[in-house]
Amino acid sequence: MTTPTSLPLTAADIAPLVPELVVIGGAFVLLILDLFISQKQKIWTHVLSVAILAAAFALLVTGTGGQGEVFHGMFVRDAASDVMNTVIVLLSALTLVYGWSYLRERDLYQGEIPVLVLFATAGMMVLVSAGNLLMAYLGLELLALCSYALVACNRDNRLATEAAMKYIVLGSLASGLLLYGMSLIYGATGTLGLAGIHDAIADSSERTLLLTGTIFMIAGVAFKLGAAPFHMWLPDVYQGAPAPIALFISSAPKLAAFGMAYRLLEVGVGPLSEQWHWLIGGLAALSLVVGNLMAVAQGNLKRMLAYSTVSHIGFLLLGVAGGGQEGFSASLFYAIGYALMSTASFGAIIALSRGGFEAENIDDFKGLNARNPWMAGLVLLIMMSLAGVPPFLGFWTKLAVLGAAINGGMLWLAILGVVCAVIGAFYYLRVVKVMYFDEPVGEPLPANNDRVLGLVLSVNALLLLVSPLFLNSIIAWCQQAFSQLT
Template sequence: MTQTMPTLADLLPLLPELVLAGAAFALLLLDLFLNDRQRVLTHVLAVATLALVGVLVATGWGGQGTVLSGMFVRDNMADVLKTGICLVSAVALVYGWPFLRERGLYKGEVSVLVMFAVLGMMLLVSAGSLVMVYLGLEMLALCSYALVAIDRDSPRASEAAMKYFVLGALASGMLLYGMSLVYGATGSIDLATIAANATTVAQPAMLLTGVAFMVAGIAFKFGAAPFHMWLPDVYQGAPTPITLFIGSAPKLAAFAMAIRLLEVGAGPLGDQWRPLLAGLAALSLAIGNLAALVQTNLKRMLAYSTVSHVGFLFLGLAAGGQSGYAAAMFYALSYAIMSAAAFGAIVVLSRRGFEAERIEDFKGLNARDPWTAGLVLCVMASLAGVPPFLGFWSKLAVLRAAVEAGQLWLAIVAIVFAVVGAFYYLRVIKAMYFDEPSGEPVTPREDHVVRVVFGVNALGLLALGLLWSPLMAWCQRAFA
């Protein structure tokens, strides 16, 4: 049979990715002709491009389908996650502009690196083969390493980037080794073919070993315990807007990677890999919450709380089925919005020479600015899972999925550590409302755009908590 070249119509499902790639290259060239004062143009165009691509995905432009000989798959799940990734990344850039500009860190490559990282995430979300999974993952990882090290004069940022790079390379090697074992056992890199051959392979031990290595690689990208060692140093060392970006949108891409590799590729072996995810969930809940209790740096506290939130997300993945995966996706989207708001609070309160990243920096905030204190209260309450905020419904969804899947023990562990985790979020609220101010007074920045975005971000957690059903229904349709 002769293979025909794909036409433009055949590539229409790739339209959002093509628009994003073309815009990223165009902005890279445009930045060569701009000085520092004109660089706001690159920033505005990057935010507009991400918003446009998000709209293209959400409205279904290009249609769904499979292209590149099955390597790229655009389906309902991909559209939901790509919309979330684009919008959260655009918000991260809005937060980042005043923070990085006043510290002299905003270069044109920041926007371009974010756009290429988003492109990598979108390819990862739509991966139909092991090659596309690795391509998207490495594009995201390499851009993330560079973003963390964007402050070249900061020893802490350089150290964080080096740790991220070394441990990320180790995790990528584990994932690649697992993929090679899976390929060796099944004779294919196509995820659907791997699933079809999974129960008839001649060497099942090789296949199971490969799946175990892939689970380890997925756990690292999520930041699940015991593969979380990079999170606290990277979150603390990177500039806060970069931490906001790598702590929110990539979690959606990691969720997609887990679904593509484990459910689409190794679905018939679910009885073997689901107990691994359940164990990782319990370990993440315990280590994340207990370690967060003793932190005094807010960014490190949020890093360890990320580990605990990944534990909750793994509840849904371990439960499996339509309800489990829909609940896990709902949690991933909710956490991306909550994480952006949490780090956005630090951005709003920080200024040159004062990072506002210690819990004690928030003391007495209510006395100086009740409105901002109220917004931070919304964020912390949602992260703690207080009703009626969005975080409550996302926790309830994965707990329900775990109980329905017969994993009552895991749900009980999650509830116990959810109560433990509420303590360190309440500690921030106590500092704002009941402690006397100490040290340098905290005053929100004068940048009205960032304050409006933070207000919408924080109040959105309450609005989505009251109107969570449409978002949950959107996630359920992705796995219908």
């Protein structure tokens, strides 16, 4: 007699995979299409890639395909994955919109760039929906391999190739640590399924093996997030990569890495939370201190944003350390807010850069208000939000994770977070100071005629000011994602 598990898959069985299939299928179509179009027609590859992501976004928002498990629980589409995938797809589309004029001006635009972004997006979508260690690793490596290639897309630039090599070497090391941790967890529980691991831990006598495996997995997750002391790749990659690629790496993958942390730690080794909560708390504290102190010393804006990313990851981990529905929903809220802020900050760099000039040093913003008051105003909104000044979005995200840490019994960590937030405000306000109080340096650059870029950046920056008007709805959306947690 045939068992249910041996029956062939039907369309209804794989319906939850529809958004991922659209992105992956679209990437393969564009890969083939790019072979038959000229350099002048590359805009069609770009437009179609944005259209594919828009279609996936619509499928996720409307809930097409429904939630459920596919491949015997290897892939899980639930409320948490839908929320994260919706934002990931939106951020990937923003990357392509921001990057078009920048890459075209510098003759860097190649048909494989949107294809790599699509495949990386598919990897992130699989990663946050993983119900199995094997699926988590598959999604992570698909994201990582595409990211390495994207960083190295400017092959004639020494900084870009050097950054890509560092990224590959350190990324491979982190993947090895993660894979080793997964193998130890499998050896202790006898299963690759995250739900099965969760159930098996209670009856397992291999406590040492489980804890060792968890430590190695946390090390791998910390690298992908960019938490200290696993942050060494961030400054070089942010500085060396073209600005649109740095924008991509700084936004959507951070949300995907948070999704991976949720799947592996809470869904997988949740019964060991009393141990790993303190380890996450230590990573959060170290990230807050190292990130803020190093950012203060930077004169290059990209490197400053890289070290500030380390600090923001520290804040994000405050919620994870707090645990429970409140902790994870607060961290998800922070991840979404930070991704929007990071996208806007690199978008400003892109908008102010021209062929032969990169607006990546803080001194390049001197006197910006005298030359372009609107752009200076947008940068002001971005920096204020990153600094956590009320009533901007950044203030409410910080408030959420600090409250989660306090309610999770980590008052000391919340106090450290407040102190580090004050330190962080210094280097963000320094950018505001040079824009409004310093004299312009050098000849004024020609205006950016990309109206789409200007419109998207304006909307992105203004959202940081007006989104708190919808604060309750956004928080409720994040809480719904983790409604099954207590």
